[in-house]
Amino acid sequence: MDTTLSRAQIVRWRTAIFTVFFLSGLSVATWAARVPAIKSTLGIDNIQIGFMLLGAGLASIIGLSLASVVLARFGARRGMLAAVLTFSVGVVLVGIGADLANSYAVVVAGLALFGLGNGSVDVMMNVEGAAIEKTIGKTILPLFHAFFSFGTVAGAGLGALAIALDMNILVHTAIIAGLLALAGLWATANVPAREIAMDPDADPAPTAKPAMRERLHVALSAWKEPRTYALGVIMLGMSFAEGGANDWLALGVVDGHGASEALGAIGLAVFSVSMTVVRVFGGPLVDRFGRVATLRVLSVLAASGLLLFILAPSVPLIFVGAALWGAGTSLGFPLGMSAAADDPAKAAARVSAAATIGYVAFLCGPPILGFVSVHIGVLNTLYILVALTIASGLASGAAKPLVTPAATPPTSPTPQQTSA
Numbered sequence: 569m570d571t572t573l574s575r576a577q578i579v580r581w582r583t584a585i586f587t588v589f590f591l592s593g594l595s596v597a598t599w600a601a602r603v604p605a606i607k608s609t610l611g612i613d614n615i616q617i618g619f620m621l622l623g624a625g626l627a628s629i630i631g632l633s634l635a636s637v638v639l640a641r642f643g644a645r646r647g648m649l650a651a652v653l654t655f656s657v658g659v660v661l662v663g664i665g666a667d668l669a670n671s672y673a674v675v676v677a678g679l680a681l682f683g684l685g686n687g688s689v690d691v692m693m694n695v696e697g698a699a700i701e702k703t704i705g706k707t708i709l710p711l712f713h714a715f716f717s718f719g720t721v722a723g724a725g726l727g728a729l730a731i732a733l734d735m736n737i738l739v740h741t742a743i744i745a746g747l748l749a750l751a752g753l754w755a756t757a758n759v760p761a762r763e764i765a766m767d768p769d770a771d772p773a774p775t776a777k778p779a780m781r782e783r784l785h786v787a788l789s790a791w792k793e794p795r796t797y798a799l800g801v802i803m804l805g806m807s808f809a810e811g812g813a814n815d816w817l818a819l820g821v822v823d824g825h826g827a828s829e830a831l832g833a834i835g836l837a838v839f840s841v842s843m844t845v846v847r848v849f850g851g852p853l854v855d856r857f858g859r860v861a862t863l864r865v866l867s868v869l870a871a872s873g874l875l876l877f878i879l880a881p882s883v884p885l886i887f888v889g890a891a892l893w894g895a896g897t898s899l900g901f902p903l904g905m906s907a908a909a910d911d912p913a914k915a916a917a918r919v920s921a922a923a924t925i926g927y928v929a930f931l932c933g934p935p936i937l938g939f940v941s942v943h944i945g946v947l948n949t950l951y952i953l954v955a956l957t958i959a960s961g962l963a964s965g966a967a968k969p970l971v972t973p974a975a976t977p978p979t980s981p982t983p984q985q986t987s988a
Contacts, residue, residue: 573703573760580758582700582708586715587755588648588693591748592686593719595655597840598744599662599682600720600814601727601833602737604822606666606675609737614819614946616672618938621815623676624683625932631687632924639692645759648692652752655685656745663741691923696759698909707851713902714847720814720840728833796921798966799904802863803926805960806900808933809870809953813839813893815934816946820877824947825886838887842894850899859903859967867961870896874954878947900960901926907967 638647658681665674697712730740817839818832854862873892880886908922941949
């Protein structure tokens, strides 16, 4: 355990990052649960929804690109606070555009802020999560990602409640945005101030501050490694499937199977609950069976769940398919992140590169599905996700634990290596 921080400080730090993961998931599911209502209120079609999602995705890529610079310049505390406040404003602006202004352009602007904030905070919270793992000597990234799923469960459940109460979109998003901002202020106040180094070897002197050019060189080095792209296939397939569920599962229930909006929100909640359960118990599963075997089994579950969701003749079977879909996609991203961080000497650069691949798929995949669905329908479009989850399983060998001299201190192995 890092002796520069007290146990109480580490506990507060860990709780703060759990909270930030939760808030990110809550914001995503709040928007996702109201997609059918926004579509109906604005009188738009799937291709226009696709353009809305594309705007959010492009803004998210900008956020991803800026995150490492913001971390290096302002630190995680101020950087994450700015990101949370940005996506909080985006959430309420979506409600204003849908109900008050009845403006497609205002909704797109809200989603752009939503995407910018979430793209930035996603990288920051994962870098902080990896730092906490190293500090406490335990593998807990899957549990951090479980809190993102807790957030999506809460968001989907509150969305279903808002629909049942006939609450308009603006009131719903304003309440959630207020909660996001207040919780974000509390959480980031408990993040310790520390310098973010892209690579331990880049700054051998404790007081030295590497130039931005050196940080950029280290950050780009991971993109030259074939393993980065192999891990990218794993994360791309699972992130695409997860992002597709967040934005299109509810609409698939409503438009594809002819069910009600409330059932669509419940279907998203089933997906999120299933994903959360597996993430909570993911660490012990990986410890017992290994990353590669776990990823292969989960890819089969994901593909099977998607097929059942697409072909199900009844609502109960739709929900079973959603549950398998959620379970199957649960660990692809966190295990990809853990694999990228196997070598502590290059963990930050590799985690950053792997996160970018995963988040580009998570955020830009759903708009692509929207464009395709205009021509072949929502349910038929989901066959793309079936193929990608299978590809993810085939590439899972890249997640085999990497043992290098830099990753194995001369004294004793890290808990991550002994448990992988």
